[in-house]
Amino acid sequence: MxxxxxxxxxxxxxxxxxxxxxxxxxxxxxxxxxxxxxxxxxxxxxxxxxxxxxxxxxxxxxxxxxxxxxxxxxxxxxxxxxxxxxxxxxxxxxxxxxxxxxxxxGGYFVWSAAADQDDRDTGRRPVQLVAGGAGVSPFTAMLDHHRRRESPTPMQLLYSTRDESEILARGLLGPETTITLTRDVPVGWAGETGRVDAAMLLRCTVKPGDSPRIFVCGPTAFAESTATALVDLGHEPTSIRIERFGESKEPS
Amino acid sequence: MSVLSRGFGRARTRPADDRLPPGQYDVGNSFPVLSAGPTPHTPLARWDFGIDDEGGELRRWSWEEFQALPREAVTVDIHCVTKWSKFDTRWEGVAIDTLLRDVPTTASHVLASCDGGYTTNMPLPDLVNGRAWVVDTFEGQPLAPEHGGPARLLVPHLYFWKSAKWLRRLTLAHHDQPGFWETFGYHIYGDPWREQRYSGD
Incomplete structure (x- = not known):
């Protein structure tokens, strides 16, 4: 029901x-x-x-x-x-x-510390966030909430952006975040480079064996290719939640 | 009384289009993709489409059987609850009237179920009398997976989340059972002309 x-x-x-x-x-x-x-x-x-x-x-x-x-x-x-x-x-x-x-x-693409406390079985599963560009927006709310509530839920973010100047919410991003730059990479950059693909997901995100809850947010092509790669890596399709921007002139 | 936004709309050049329901904008040639989970890829050999009710399965078609049904071509405007509308979209498929022809029923509502677990609900009268189709062709091409292929529901007079992608089953029922988005605060019916986006609208 x-x-x-x-x-x-x-x-x-x-x-x-x-x-x-x-x-x-x-x-x-x-x-x-x-x-x-x-x-x-x-x-x-x-x-x-x-x-x-x-x-x-x-x-x-x-x-x-x-x-x-x-x-x-x-x-x-x-x-x-x-x-x-x-x-x-x-x-x-x-x-x-x-x-x-x-x-x-919207009540589907959400994460909260309280829900993890109420549902211990689900709450034990780590949370993997994957953002493309301005798609990091809802994840800044999740990360900030996670920190303020001192949630025990393991949470990681893989964040793809064009260059260093376009990194959003910089002050909030900590050791849980891996950034990949897809265009201009400054000298001495220690993070990832290039588009998110299966190899990067394998290297930088929670493994399928750890049954993560995965949230993907970004432009349509990014969300589509990321979700497909995650399924191919062995993640349960039902454990992947997606928010897309579409190809419209405004985010939708 | 709404709040006026100082200076907003000055640069507007296009007149309001009477094909646009309230709060919508014309997305033009693009076709945004929205779904809550990954795109399923069901091989046609494993695809089937069925109609059932509380008592079990009433009708079922394999892909080949579905292709052999009488087809219709329709050109309609579509309206997504996320605010975009798209005019004159061309689809081909099978009318729900055709699918229900040999299915006598006293049901009042329908729940559509899809690959990936998505569901959505609507009154049965909204699916019949030439108002809804199961479509497999968009603009003359096989419907792409990200847009709901192999086949999706098309109910253009309701917000587009009712036009369920990756459709596999219609369940006839005597009560209205909220589907996926309907349980997350979206409107139980979803008429764009009455701007029924969210519960209570």
Missing amino acids: ARAAVQRRLTWLPARLVATSAESPRVHRLVFDVPGWSGHLPGQHVDVRLTAEDGYTAERSYSLASPPEVGELHLLVERLEDGEVSSYLTGELSPGDLIELRGPI
């Missing part, structure tokens, strides 16, 4: 921008104060709605990049060419401005 769904209406809430900063050349970190926010689990996302003066509205989804322990909501927004919402959020929205937001949304 299916679990009982949370039958709670998601209403639009005013969200006031309190801070915005360039996290990389293309990604901004936006910090919102959202009175009435009901809380969330690491991995969940929100819908954002912008309304023009003539009544035109646009909605997009963004993963939450902050853990539930933090009062404000952080979004890592990548500025996309022709992206009417992302270019407004990263280019025009200023501290003090209001937008609308509702959530939290």
Whole structure:
């Protein structure tokens, strides 16, 4: 029998921008104060709605990049060419401005310390995160939450990004994180280089024999090839959860 | 009363399209891929499609048998709950009406089940009278695995998560049983024109 769904209406809430900063050349970190926010689990996302003066509205989804322990909501927004919402959020929205937001949304691509305590059998299994580019966003919420709660669950992150300047949430990444650079590799770089493939997954992620719970987040081609390689390595398909950005002009 | 976003929409050039349900945008030529788990790759020799109910299996088709059924070509707009819409998508497959022709039933609802364990639910009337198909061809080509091949459900008047990829079974039932996303807070019915994205919308 299916679990009982949370039958709670998601209403639009005013969200006031309190801070915005360039996290990389293309990604901004936006910090919102959202009175009435009901809380969330690491991995969940929100819908954002912008309304023009003539009544035109646009909605997009963004993963939450902050853990539930933090009062404000952080979004890592990548500025996309022709992206009417992302270019407004990263280019025009200023501290003090209001937008609308509702959530939290999604209950599958989530990890929490409390759930691991409640379900000891599942909670014993390590967690492997695999990110491509801005797909690291929900994992920053998971890693930060893991640290703040001093969770005993083993957690690792393999993070693929184009070059050093595009590494997001740098201050949060610790020894649990392996970074691979796919384009420009600086002299003296000690991490991995090149795209995530079967050999790198074998070298840098939890082995199938340890039955990890695996979360993959990134662009479609990245998620597709990574998930296929993980299955080929012997991981159970049902242990792999995926969040994809699609090929759309905005993350979806 | 919604919050106005100062200066938003100034650069907008395209007029609002009346084919776009509320909150959606036109994704143009791209076709985003979304799924909760890895893409299954079921060989056609092992593929079959069945209709069952509480009492067990009612009908079953192998890939060859399915290919021999009367086919239809449809051109429809599709709307994903993640906000993108895609206009004039061309599909080919078998109407649910055809599949249910020799299946007398008093059922009110259907649960679709797929390779990989995905499920989704809808009222039976939403699948009949020319409103839904099991499709295996997209834009004249065999449906790619990442888009749901060998065959997927196509229910274009509901949000696209209802058009289950990698479809293997339809279960007729006398009650509505929430499927995968429906248990994670997504709307039980999912009408894009009423913007029924999440439970309570």
